[in-house]
Amino acid sequence: MQEKTVLELFIEHDREGTYFTLPFTMPADTETLTLSYQYERYRESESQIGNGSFVSRQEVNIIDLGLIAPDGTQVGTSGSDKNEICLSATSATPGYKPYPLVPGTWLILIGAYKVAPEGVAVTYELSVSKKSIRVFKGDLHVHTIASDGVLTTEELGWHALRHGLDFVAVTDHNQFVSTDALPHIPGITLIPGVEWTHYLGHANFLGLDKPYDPPFATNTPEETFARFDSARSRGALIIINHPFDEGSGFQFDMNALPYDCLEVWNGPMRESNLRSVGLWQSMLSTGKKVPIIGGSDYHRDSLFQILGGPTTCVYALSPSSSDILSALKAGHAYITFAPNGPTLELTAGNAILGDTVVWSQIKVLQMVAGGLLRGDVIRVITGDSSENILEAPSNGYVRAAYTMKKPGFARVEILRSFLPGLPMLPALISNPIYFEE
Structure with a gap:
């Protein structure tokens, strides 16, 4: 939805050669701003010459x-070169920089370089588009040449x-990356991050240029807690990475550290990931609300490692880093094995993934699963049951419902045999919707 505002300004000749500002109010939840302006820049006059006329x-x-x-x-300046600019948190007209469109009083900077003796009327038109929840696909665990990857950030x-991704978190081993150092590429959001890499476990700190004060190295539980506590207090999204990965599993006491999400799917689906899903299921069954994410741990293209394998699909208000991270923290996401993997819409009333409803008022879970292949199985998992509710008879999508028999949580997995003769493995894992008494 777009909202338009028109501002009229008359500039007197005596303001020629000066700068001044015109305030306007940025509404809350603005995703993009388009600002244009018009005035009489050129004046034509006609004179007779010979058998014709000349227009100067x-x-x-x-x-x-x-x-x-x-x-x-x-945020930017463009002189008199452009009569329209566009701006959002992730993109901007050249001469301006991507910038969060925070609500409040913004200022149009006006330079009256030349003004006619009689003055000039200027019309400014502001058009804002509001944020709306939709799915963005991304990879939350990748490496560049700053550590052991092979690609630059660009x-x-x-x-x-x-x-086909919308966002990527840059998470080099113990190497910070600043927001200003990340390239601006239209259509992709690059999120600053770091993979805190220790002999006893790894964790991603996302969204900040400097989530903790170096060095990364710690030798005591107290020092480790200090790094995590610093990241939490500064506002980073903290993710415990691949807890059961061979050689780099998480051996710290997770109950003693602050974190927001658990990476249960790292790279190709395998035994260590299934164990991580099992750990998460046990957390949910004891009443904990821990959102999950997936990440490829991408270093380079190979048979068993691709960017976006797996892909985290997040329901966010915009493609800005802050909106994506806020949605991940709220559990508004599911994981699919690739950018073109199965899709899922899961609701209970107006609630979406990660939300909580009152069981006595809402008991029915509604789902739309797309990108299915023949033989795919849709499974609903609660605290004490796992029920296969449908097997896809052919390629396509399905609408289905599931009734919660008691309070708890419900999440969805889509299982697939990726090659003939291979066992069924998760092709999609969702965060739950919670049903409380």
Whole structure:
């Protein structure tokens, strides 16, 4: 949905050669801003010459444009070169930088470089599009040449676009990456992060340039807690990575550390991932609400490692880093084996993945599963049951419902045999919807 605002301004000749501002209010939940302006820049006059006429065109007004955020940041300037600019948290017209469109008072920076003697009327039109929940696909665990990967961050961004992803978290081993150092590639959100890598376990800290003060190395539980506590207090999204991975499993006491999500699916589905899913299921069964994510742990293309394998699909308000991370923290996500893997819409009333409803008021789980292949099995898992509710008779999608018999949680897995004769493995794993008394 778009909202438009028109601002009229008359600039007197005596303001020529000065700068000033025009305030406007940015509404809450704005995703994109388009700002355009019009004025009489050129004036034509006609004169007779011989058997015809000549039209002269003179530049009588030149009005420059810029934009200032509520915190005083100069978001960009374009002189008089552009009569329209577009801006969001992830993209911007050249001359401007992507910037969060926070609600509040913004300022149009006006430069009255040249003003006609009689003054000039300027019309500014602001069009804002509001945020709306939709699915964004991404990979939350990748490496670049800053550690042991083979791609630069820019190469990684373009590679992600080719794979059909919307976002990627850059998580090099014990190497911070600043937001300003990440390239701006249209259509892809690069999220700053770091994989805190220790002999006793790995964790991703996402969303900040510096989630803790170096060095990364710790030798005591107290030092380890200090790194995690710093990341939490500064606002990072903390993910415990591949808890049962051979050689790099998580041996710290998870109950003694603050974290937000659990990476249960790392790279190709295998025994260590199934054990992570089992750990998570036991957490849910004891009443814990722990969101899950997946990540490829991408270093380079190989037979068993591809970018977006698996893909985390998140229901977020926009493709901005902050909205994606907030949605992940809320559990508004599912994991599928690849960008073109099965899809899922799971609701209970107005609730989506990660939300909580009152069981006495809402008992029915509604789902739409797409991208199914013949033989795929849809399974609903609760705290004390696992029920195969449907086997796909052919390729396509299905609508189905499941009634909760008592309070608890319900999550969905889609199982697939990826090659003839191989056992069924998860092709999709969802976060739950919670049903409380």
